Structures are given as C-alpha cells and as structure tokens.
Amino acid sequence: MSLFRKVALAVAALAVLVLTGCSDQAYNMREGVTEISKEVYSLHMIVIWVCVVIGVLTFGAMFYSMFAHRKSKNPNPAKFSHSTTVEIIWTVIPFIILIALAVPAVKLLIKMEDSSNPDMTVMVKGWQWKWEYKYIDGDNDPSNDVSFFSNLDDASRQQALNAGKYFSGTKIEDENYLLEVDNPLVIPAGQKVRFLVTAEDVIHSxxxxxxxxxxxxxxxxxxxxxxxxxxxxxYRGVCAELCGKDHGFMPIVVKVLEQAEYDAWLAEQVEAAKSGPDLNERTMAQLMTEGEAAYNKYCAACHMPNGQGNGPFPSLIGTEVVTGEGSVGKHIDIVLNGVPGTAMQAFGAQLTEAEIAAIITYERNAWGNDTGDKVQPQDIYDMKNGGGE
Structure with missing residues (x-):
C-alpha cells in the first residue's frame, strides 16, 4: 500500500471516528420532527460527508507531499511553475460539487419559504423579554382571536434570582431551567401553521x-x-438574537396537541377572552400577595427584587412617583403607558388590570414605602378607558 493511501485512510478513519462519536447529536444538528427539519438534516449530513471526502483528499495530498518531497529526500526542487491541466481540474471539480449541492439546497429553501395555504395563522411578537402569540381567526371574526403573553416560568425565574441575579456558579438540576414558560404556544398536530413574526421594541429571533x-x-x-x-x-426553543440584558430569559415552548384536544383548548381560550377582565375587588393582603408575585415576574429583572433599582432603572423606594401624595394616577399612567425615551416599557397591553393593580399596590407598600394606598383592578380599567385620576 502506497504512503499516500495510508495517510488518506488514516485521515478518513479519524474523520469517521469523530462523526460517529457525534451520532448522538450532542454536537450535531438535530434531526427534528417535521418533514422540513428531516430534509434539512439529510442535506446537512450530505454536505458534511462531502466536506469529509474533500478534507481527506486535500489533507492526505498535503501530508503526503510534505513527507515524500521533503528537502532531505529531494534536495533539488522541481523547476515547473504550473500545470494548466491541473488548474482546470481543480477549478471544474469544485464548481460541479457546488452546483450539485446548490440544486437540492435551493429547492429546500423554496419549500421552506412557501407559507401559502396555511390551515391556521399565529402572530408572533417579540418583546423585551417575552413572546406574545395571537391566533388570527380564519373567518375574520375578531371575537374569536385569542392572544396571550408567554413569559419565563416562575420556577426558573426564582432559581435564577436565588443563584445571584442570573449569574453564579450554582449548579441547577432542572433540565428545563430557562426553557419553561407560563403560557406555551399551542398548535394542532398535522396542520400547516403559518407564523407572522414581528417585534415591539428591538430585533428578536x-x-x-x-x-x-x-x-x-x-x-x-x-x-x-x-x-x-x-x-x-x-418542543422548546429560544430567542436567537441578542436582544438585551435578559436575552437568555425568553424561551419558546410549543405544545403540539391532537386536533380534538386543540379544539377544546381553543374553545376555552375564546370563552375566557369573551368573559372580559377580572375587576373583582381585592383586600390589601390579596393585592400584596398577588403584587409580589407579579412584581418578581415582570419588574424585578430591571428594578431588582428589593426595589433598589439597577443602573438606568430607578429605585422604587421613597421616590415621588411611588410614595408622593396624590401620585397614584401618575404611577398608574407610567405602568400603563411607559416613559418615552427610557427603558420603561408600556405594560398596559401586556398585563391584566388585576396584575397592574396588584403591582402598583405592592410597590407603594413594600420595602418600607408603607403609603397605605390600595389600587383596585377597576381603577386600572377606568384609566385605560379614559376615566380615573
């Protein structure tokens, strides 16, 4: 067996060993569960093996030349400058390989981009740092449109806070840590679902x-x-775009149900949407309990769990907006509509009247603020609709 063949076989064996070791997909692309994902995976593996063959031939020839034509064995170098035939060959062969790979790749890309004739449509909107899903009714009946926000679940958020404001050497045992949400996206199995993807604030993915x-x-x-x-x-995913300080804390969870289960779930959501907001009065104890949970979920990432603020995010302890006499209306307005030109978002469309009322009550009575102010969901509803303070 020639030296070149020995070198080529050794490189090929090493490549096969490495790829075989990755067969559990720990380091490889996922095959996925859809027809498209399986085709993408198959094309990916074809390209990988083409690259392996090219690598074996290229590095085999290089190592063989370095060894067989070293100076100690051939002290007098060859005098030719080039070979037109060889140059044509090494130009034509890569061109043929690229065309052979481009044809199936282009066909697959066209198929991936063909979102025509869907069975249903979902609007997906990215926010800092959560996802909003809106199911657009095919009969154009707005009353059947269902929408909700999907946030990082409380368990992951609490673990992150306990680990030291998201950054720590603390070992997390939960396999779905930072990959679980409170409200997953739900779609039916066997249906073509079109996603209309946009964002409210910055670029997400x-x-x-x-x-x-x-x-x-x-x-x-x-x-x-x-x-x-x-x-x-x-099935789980993430925002794949660096979208801000909590980029790593806006996962995607998709629950795929059988058609009958999905229909039942959707009917429940439609009925819940038609029932209107929960405007029941709460006691101070209820508002504080609900407010603490909602604050830690939606506000603590910026204003800190202790309300002391963080960098551009102001403290909520003893400030005029939070504790000033007669400042309840302004406080509600800021939470509802945000502050233009700052990082303070408008939460009026993101949270329910009950959540906003509880958060404001909590902020005005936690951390020693103790204003005694109690805000009810009806107050928030009135402000949203042009009434109130």
Missing part, C-alpha cells in the same frame, strides 16, 4: 430547532415562516 424554524422578529416588519408537526409533544 423566533427559533425552534425541532421544526427547523428560525425567523428574525423586526419592529415594523412582518416575516413569514411555517411548520407542520405530525407528532404531538412539547
């Missing part, structure tokens, strides 16, 4: 690896992507 779905969410633009999942189950 909607990425679910098991579906081979990844699309940028850009403010002012609507991008389309689709999927069709035949296997019921729970």
């Amino acid at each position: 909607f990425w679910v690896p098991d579906f081979s779905v990844k699309k940028d969410a850009i403010p002012g633009f609507i991008n389309e992507v689709w999927t069709k999942v035949d296997e019921p189950g729970i």
Whole structure:
C-alpha cells in the first residue's frame, strides 16, 4: 500500500471516528420532527460527508507531499511553475460539487419559504423579554382571536434570582431551567401553521430547532415562516438574537396537541377572552400577595427584587412617583403607558388590570414605602378607558 493511501485512510478513519462519536447529536444538528427539519438534516449530513471526502483528499495530498518531497529526500526542487491541466481540474471539480449541492439546497429553501395555504395563522411578537402569540381567526371574526403573553416560568425565574441575579456558579438540576414558560404556544398536530413574526421594541429571533424554524422578529416588519408537526409533544426553543440584558430569559415552548384536544383548548381560550377582565375587588393582603408575585415576574429583572433599582432603572423606594401624595394616577399612567425615551416599557397591553393593580399596590407598600394606598383592578380599567385620576 502506497504512503499516500495510508495517510488518506488514516485521515478518513479519524474523520469517521469523530462523526460517529457525534451520532448522538450532542454536537450535531438535530434531526427534528417535521418533514422540513428531516430534509434539512439529510442535506446537512450530505454536505458534511462531502466536506469529509474533500478534507481527506486535500489533507492526505498535503501530508503526503510534505513527507515524500521533503528537502532531505529531494534536495533539488522541481523547476515547473504550473500545470494548466491541473488548474482546470481543480477549478471544474469544485464548481460541479457546488452546483450539485446548490440544486437540492435551493429547492429546500423554496419549500421552506412557501407559507401559502396555511390551515391556521399565529402572530408572533417579540418583546423585551417575552413572546406574545395571537391566533388570527380564519373567518375574520375578531371575537374569536385569542392572544396571550408567554413569559419565563416562575420556577426558573426564582432559581435564577436565588443563584445571584442570573449569574453564579450554582449548579441547577432542572433540565428545563430557562426553557419553561407560563403560557406555551399551542398548535394542532398535522396542520400547516403559518407564523407572522414581528417585534415591539428591538430585533428578536423566533427559533425552534425541532421544526427547523428560525425567523428574525423586526419592529415594523412582518416575516413569514411555517411548520407542520405530525407528532404531538412539547418542543422548546429560544430567542436567537441578542436582544438585551435578559436575552437568555425568553424561551419558546410549543405544545403540539391532537386536533380534538386543540379544539377544546381553543374553545376555552375564546370563552375566557369573551368573559372580559377580572375587576373583582381585592383586600390589601390579596393585592400584596398577588403584587409580589407579579412584581418578581415582570419588574424585578430591571428594578431588582428589593426595589433598589439597577443602573438606568430607578429605585422604587421613597421616590415621588411611588410614595408622593396624590401620585397614584401618575404611577398608574407610567405602568400603563411607559416613559418615552427610557427603558420603561408600556405594560398596559401586556398585563391584566388585576396584575397592574396588584403591582402598583405592592410597590407603594413594600420595602418600607408603607403609603397605605390600595389600587383596585377597576381603577386600572377606568384609566385605560379614559376615566380615573
């Protein structure tokens, strides 16, 4: 066996060993669960093996030349400068390889971008740092539209806070840590679902690896992507764009249900939406309990769990807006509408009247503020609709 063949076989064996070691997909692309994702994975593996063959031939020839034509063995170098035939060969062969790979790749890209004739449509909007999902009714009946926000779940958030404001050497045992949400996106199995992807504030990216779905969410633009999942189950993804300080804390969870289960779930959501907001009065104890939970969920990332503020995010302890006499209306307005030109978002469309009322009551009576002010959901509803203070 020639030296070149020995070197080539050694390099090939090493490549096969490495790829075989990655066969559990710990270091490889996921095959996924959709037809598109399986085609993407197959094309990916074809390209990988083409690269392996090219690498074996290239590095085999290089190592062989370095060894067989070293100076100690061949002290007098060759005098030729080039070979037109060889140059044509090494130009034509890569061109043929690229065309052979481009044809199936382009066909697959066209298929991935074809979101026409969907069975249902979901608007996906990225916020700092959560996702909003709106199910657009095919009969154009707004009363059947269902929408909700999907936030990082309380368990992951609490673990992060306990670990030292998100950064610590603390070992987390939960396998779905930072990959669980309070309200997952729910879609039916076997249906073509079109996603209209956009953003409210900065650029986000909607990425679910098991579906081979990844699309940028850009403010002012609507991008389309689709999927069709035949296997019921729970599938997880993340925002794949650096979108701010809590970029790593806005996961995506998609729950795929059988059609009958999905129909029942959707009917429940439609009925809940038609029932209107919860405007029942709460006691101070109820408002404080609900307010602490809601504050830690929606506000603590910026204003800190102890209300002391953090960098550009002001303290909530003893400030005029929070504790000043007659400042309740202004406090509500800031939470509802945000503060233009600052990082303070408008939460009027993100939270319920009950959540906002509880948060404001908590902020005005926690950490030693002790104003005694009690804000009810009805107060928030009135402010939203042009009444109130």
